[in-house]
Amino acid sequence: MDTPERRQVRDLVYATFASEGRAPSPEEVARKTHTTRDQAQDALHALADAHALVPAADGDAIRMAHPFSAAPMGFVVTPHDGHDDRRWWGGCAWDSFGISAALHLDVRIDTACPHCGAHLSYHAGPDTPPPAGLAVRFPKPAAQWWDDVVATCTAIRTFCDRDHAEQWTNQHAPDSGYIADAVTVWRLAQPWYGDRLDPDFTPHTRDHNQALLDEVGLTGPFWNLPL
Numbered sequence: 379m380d381t382p383e384r385r386q387v388r389d390l391v392y393a394t395f396a397s398e399g400r401a402p403s404p405e406e407v408a409r410k411t412h413t414t415r416d417q418a419q420d421a422l423h424a425l426a427d428a429h430a431l432v433p434a435a436d437g438d439a440i441r442m443a444h445p446f447s448a449a450p451m452g453f454v455v456t457p458h459d460g461h462d463d464r465r466w467w468g469g470c471a472w473d474s475f476g477i478s479a480a481l482h483l484d485v486r487i488d489t490a491c492p493h494c495g496a497h498l499s500y501h502a503g504p505d506t507p508p509p510a511g512l513a514v515r516f517p518k519p520a521a522q523w524w525d526d527v528v529a530t531c532t533a534i535r536t537f538c539d540r541d542h543a544e545q546w547t548n549q550h551a552p553d554s555g556y557i558a559d560a561v562t563v564w565r566l567a568q569p570w571y572g573d574r575l576d577p578d579f580t581p582h583t584r585d586h587n588q589a590l591l592d593e594v595g596l597t598g599p600f601w602n603l604p605l
C-alpha cells in the first residue's frame with residue numbers, strides 16, 4: 379500500500395537520481411523527509427517489497443530505482459547536447475533508454491559489446507530511436523526477472539548486431555534468452571519509463587505492462603509477466 383510517507387520517500391529517491399545520478403542514503407532520506415532513520419528505513423523496505431526500488435545486497439543502501447542505478451552496470455548515460463555534466467549509470471540496455479524517457483531528454487549511451495568488446499556509443503531520445511542494427515539480449519524470461527533483478531539487469535546488454543548476440547549466446551548460454559532489436563527495446567522504454575518522474579505517477583499494473591510488451595511485439599511465453 380502506498381502511504382503519503384512512502385510516496386514522499388519514493389519521490390525523493392527519484393528526484394535525487396534524476397538530478398544527481400545517485401541515490402540518497404537512508405540518513406539523507408530521513409533528514410529530508412523529516413522522519414526518523416527507522417521510519418525512513420521502513421518506508422524504503424516497503425518500497426523495495428513493492429519493487430519500487432532495489433536495496434543493496436546488505437539491505438541498507440539503495441541499489442536501483444528503475445531505470446536508475448546507484449552503481450556502474452555497463453552503461454553510461456549522458457545528456458546528448460553536452461551542455462551539462464550530469465551522468466547516470468544505466469542499469470541495462472533497456473534502462474538506459476528508460477532514463478532518456480523518464481527525463482524527456484536526448485542522451486548519449488556508452489557501453490561495450492559483450493561479444494567483441496567494441497565500444498558502442500549511440501544517441502537516443504524520446505523522439506530519436508537508436509541506430510538500426512544494434513541488438514539487445516534479454517537473459518531470461520520475464521517471469522524470472524525479479525528473482526534477482528540486479529543480475530537480470532546486469533545481463534541485459536547491447537551488442538553490435540544480432541550476429542554478435544547470437545555468437546555470444548552460443549558460447550556462453552546456449553539456447554537461452556531472447557534477442558531483440560534495440561529499436562524495439564527503445565520503443566518499449568518510452569511508455570514503460572516515460573511517466574516515472576511525473577508528479578502524479580502511479581505504478582503500472584501487471585496487465586498495463588503486459589499490454590506495453592504486446593504493443594511492441596514482445597509476445598509469447600518468454601514475455602509473460604508474473605501474476
Ligand SMILES: [Zn+2]
Nearest residue numbers: 491494538542
Ligand atoms: Zn560486437
Ligand SMILES: [Zn+2]
Nearest residue numbers: 469470473531
Ligand atoms: Zn534493467
